[in-house]
Amino acid sequence: MSAPQQTEAIVLSHIDVGEEDRIVTFLTRDHGLLRAAAGGAKRLRGGRPAVFDLFVHGIIHFHVSGKEGKLTRIRSAEVIHPFLNIRADYGRLCAASYLAEVTAHCVQEADPVPSIFDLILFCMGQLESGAEVYRILFLYVMRLLKELGMAPELSHCMVCRGPIEGEALLSPMDGGAVHPACARSAGVQVLQAGDMAFLAFAAKRRIESLSNLKPDPESAERLFQALHTFAVHHLGFEPRSFKMLGKGT
Amino acid sequence: MTMRYPPSLALLIEELKRLPGIGQVNAQRLAFHLLDAPPERAEALSRALVEMKSRIRKCAECFSICEEERCRVCQDPGRARDFLCVVGSSRDMIALENTGQFRGLYHVLGGVLSPMRGIGPEELTISQLIARVESMGVKEVIVATNLDVEGEATSSYLAGILRERGVKITRIARGIPIGGNIENADQVTLGMALDGRVEV
Numbered sequence: 001m002s003a004p005q006q007t008e009a010i011v012l013s014h015i016d017v018g019e020e021d022r023i024v025t026f027l028t029r030d031h032g033l034l035r036a037a038a039g040g041a042k043r044l045r046g047g048r049p050a051v052f053d054l055f056v057h058g059i060i061h062f063h064v065s066g067k068e069g070k071l072t073r074i075r076s077a078e079v080i081h082p083f084l085n086i087r088a089d090y091g092r093l094c095a096a097s098y099l100a101e102v103t104a105h106c107v108q109e110a111d112p113v114p115s116i117f118d119l120i121l122f123c124m125g126q127l128e129s130g131a132e133v134y135r136i137l138f139l140y141v142m143r144l145l146k147e148l149g150m151a152p153e154l155s156h157c158m159v160c161r162g163p164i165e166g167e168a169l170l171s172p173m174d175g176g177a178v179h180p181a182c183a184r185s186a187g188v189q190v191l192q193a194g195d196m197a198f199l200a201f202a203a204k205r206r207i208e209s210l211s212n213l214k215p216d217p218e219s220a221e222r223l224f225q226a227l228h229t230f231a232v233h234h235l236g237f238e239p240r241s242f243k244m245l246g247k248g249t
Numbered sequence: 250m251t252m253r254y255p256p257s258l259a260l261l262i263e264e265l266k267r268l269p270g271i272g273q274v275n276a277q278r279l280a281f282h283l284l285d286a287p288p289e290r291a292e293a294l295s296r297a298l299v300e301m302k303s304r305i306r307k308c309a310e311c312f313s314i315c316e317e318e319r320c321r322v323c324q325d326p327g328r329a330r331d332f333l334c335v336v337g338s339s340r341d342m343i344a345l346e347n348t349g350q351f352r353g354l355y356h357v358l359g360g361v362l363s364p365m366r367g368i369g370p371e372e373l374t375i376s377q378l379i380a381r382v383e384s385m386g387v388k389e390v391i392v393a394t395n396l397d398v399e400g401e402a403t404s405s406y407l408a409g410i411l412r413e414r415g416v417k418i419t420r421i422a423r424g425i426p427i428g429g430n431i432e433n434a435d436q437v438t439l440g441m442a443l444d445g446r447v448e449v
Contacts, residue, residue, distance in 0.1 A: 013365060017270055018270050049397070050435045050437035050438050051435050051437075053397050053398050053437075054397070054398040054399070055398060056437075078435075078436075079435055079436050079437055082436075082437045084437070086398065086402075087398045087399075087401035087402050087405070088401065088402070088405045089402070089405060090362055090370075090402050090403075090405065090406040092402075093362065093364060093398065093399070093402040094364045097363075097364035097365045098364070100365065101365055239365075240364065240365055240366065240367040241364035241365050241367075243367065243369075244364040244367070244369045245364075
């Protein structure tokens with residue numbers, strides 16, 4: 001058994017095992033994705049189920065045991081922020097679920113990416129505080145693609161190399177913006193001139209200043225849809241929660 | 250050389266492994282237990298499985314499990330038909346029914362809203378719940394979904410759509426379990442216990 005360790009973590013998903021236990025998938029600041037057994041997590045008395053609930057941000061104390069160090073067990077945990085407002089609104093639950101699903105797909109075990117940890121925490125905080133859902137989703141996907149080195153090229157047309165001015169198409173196949181006349185593949189998303197300019201501007205901003213960026217709701221939804229299509233192509237993954245966005249909110 | 254199980258035993262092990270929480274070792278243990286048991290024991294298990302699958306259906310009114318057209322609670326003329334308790338699953342309904350505290354009717358949603366598992370409002374019996382509330386003259390709907398993120402979001406969603414229909418919506422209480430210690434409770438539970446305090 002390894003020495004006890006601790007890290008800041010956010011719960012991305014969990015599955016119930018047996019009567020009282022859970023396998024919890026955390027995004028941690030220091031260890032990347034971490035899947036760990038939380039014994040008795042569902043127990044009402046002394047099980048502290050709230051600590052292992054979805055999207056809860058906290059500190060976890062764990063140790064690794066078993067052959068080849070494959071079994072991680074949670075010793076204890078404390079809540080830093082439960083993001084209670086997310087659970088009070090189905091639309092926010094859908095958005096938070098999207099963030100969790102995509103993040104779990106992009107981060108590997110034992111490969112910490114503190115910038116992505118900060119990003120999801122920032123976005124959960126924004127959802128908690130009532131920010132417009134598509135604005136947060138747009139900022140998240142834009143920033144995530146940048147952190148993964150997959151950000152779309154926006155400065156010039158990916159086909160003819162000419163400058164992008166006015167309306168353009170975001171082409172996942174070509175890896176960025178293309179002129180309408182140059183489009184040659186399916187799945188391209190039309191972006192108006194204002195959307196393109198906003199996207200190029202937002203892509204250069206630091207995470208701390210993202211909360212000041214407030215595109216109108218229609219523009220934020222268009223930008224998110226375009227970036228989502230781009231991300232699905234490059235990540236090779238479509239989160240289930242995407243289909244739930246915008247339903248019943 | 251690797252020793253292989255006879256085909257019929259291997260098939261049973263494979264089927265047992267499909268059950269939740271059963272891995273290879275547990276499946277082998279159960280299969281060998283059944284192999285060593287008297288034949289009538291295995292036959293009884295087999296019969297119980299087939300009968301359960303052929304007899305159990307969903308109640309036409311509340312969607313809980315039963316063996317008739319309507320479950321015993323829905324058939325009971327002594328139940329208050331203007332009080333509806335909404336639960337996620339039949340297991341939750343049975344747990345609440347075992348308290349003996351509730352004399353109204355139930356409505357089983359068949360799960361809770363869970364975007365990550367692809368479960369939205371259309372996948373649950375929400376439209377049937379609305380129809381029941383409107384046709385039965387329900388005065389109060391008690392939402393008794395789990396107190397986790399998805400159960401709470403489901404409760405908020407239901408409150409939003411039912412409130413428009415002029416029905417009183419209540420939520421089961423949240424807080425410290427009976428016999429629990431305050432010092433051992435997490436801060437979320439404690440905060441909710443304070444929020445939900447009652448005059449004594």
